[in-house]
Amino acid sequence: MAGFDKRVASYEEAMEGIESGMTVIAGGFGLCGIPENLIAEIKRRAVTDLTVVSNNCGVDGFGLGVLLEDRQIRKILASYVGENAMFEQQMLNDEIEVVLTPQGTLAEKMRAGGAGIPAFYTATGYGTPIGEGKEVREFNGRHYILEEAITGDFAIVKGWKADRYGNVMYRHTAQNFNPMAATAGKITVVEVEEIVEPGELEPSQIHTPGIYVDRIIQGSFEKRIEKRTVRS
C-alpha cells in the first residue's frame, strides 16, 4: 500500500487482523447500506466472541444475521432487533447478550467515539430502564444521563463511491450509520460500488474524508429489500 492509496485487492486482505473477541462497529439501517461482503468475510473467517455495534442485526440468512448461524456474536448493541427468529432464539437462550440502546444515543456513541469525546449527556432514556445506574445531571432544569462513547477494533462500512485515498460518498438513505461507524474504528474498512480516481469526487460532496479510512475495496452487492412497498 503506497502513500494514500487505501485499496486492497481482496476481501481476505480487507479483514486481515480481525480476531475472536474483538469489537466490530457496522454501518447500515435494517438491510439498507450494510457492508454485506465484509460481513460474509467475517463469517468465512469463523472468528467468535465478537461484540457487534449496529442499529439492527440483519435478518435470518442475510446481513449480520449470518454471523448468528455459527454463534459468532457474543454481545450486540442495537436499537431494534425484531425481524430475526434466530436472534430471538439465541436471546431467549442467553446465548447472546443484548444491550438495547436508543437509536439516537447509538449514533451519538459512535460519533463521540470517533471524535475523541469519551461521554456525553442526553435526555434520552432519563426516567426509563435505560437510565438506571447511569450518572444524572441537571442542566437548565432538565435531567440528562451520561452515556459513554464507543470505539471498535474494526469498523465495517458500505459506501457508494470512493477514491483510492478513501474519500467516501454514500447514496440516498444508505448513508444512515455509516459515516459515524467510519470514524470509530481502529481499523476502518469501506466497501463501495465504485472506486474512482482522486479528483473525480467533488471535495465538498464527500461524506467521509479519507483520513478516517484504512482500507477500501470495490465489491458487488445484492442489496436485498426488507419491505418492498409500492403505490398502486
Add this chain to the structure above:
Amino acid sequence: MALTREQMAQRVARELEDGFYVNLGIGIPTLVANYVPDGIDVMLQSENGLLGMGRFPTEEEVDADMINAGKQTVTARPGAAIFSSAESFAMIRGGHVDLTVLGAFEVDQEGNIASWMVPGKLIKGMGGAMDLVAGAENIICTMTHASKHGESKLLEKCTLPLTGAGCINRVLTDLAYLEIKDGAFILKERAPGVSVEEIVEKTSGRLIVPDHVPEMTFEAE
C-alpha cells in the same frame, strides 16, 4: 362508535400546521400523511436520515437505497434532504421537529409513556422512540383507549417500562381526544356517539371532564 384507524389519523391531521416538520411513527401515525389538509404543507422526517419523505415508489422507482424508518421503500419529495443518523437525531433531540406522533401501550396522568417493551414477552427494542419523546415538545400519542379485555391504557401510573418520563401532553384514542396537564387527563373531545360516561369508565387515571365536551365530526368519505 369508536373511531376507525383512518378516523384517528384524520383527527390527528387537524393538528398539523403549515410549515411543520413532522415525525410519524409506525402504525396509525403513518396514516396521518394521507390526511394532510388542503393548503397545508408539511415536511415528513424519517429518523433513518430523510427529511421530506415522499410517496411510496412505483414498481419502476423502487430503490434499495431509499427506505423509511419502517424499512419500507419510499421516495423523496422535491426539496427533501438526506443525512446521517447522527444528524437525524441531532434535529430530533435538539427540538427542531415541530410535531411527533407515535403509538403507545400505556400513557399516564403525569405524561409518562410506555411503548417499547412488555416484560416476559418478546423485546424488540425502542428504535428511535426514546430519542423522539425526549426531544419533542409537541407529541401526540395515538392508541386504543382500553385493551381488548376492557382495561384502561390511560393510567394513574404506567405499569410497563417507560419510553419517556413526563413528556406526553396530548393523546388521541379511539374514544377521545385528551390533553395531559398538572397530573390529570383533560377530556377535550369525544368520538361520535361515544358518551362521556363510557370514557370516564374506561379511564383509570385522573380525568377532568369540562361541562361541555364536543363531539368530533368527520366528513363522509
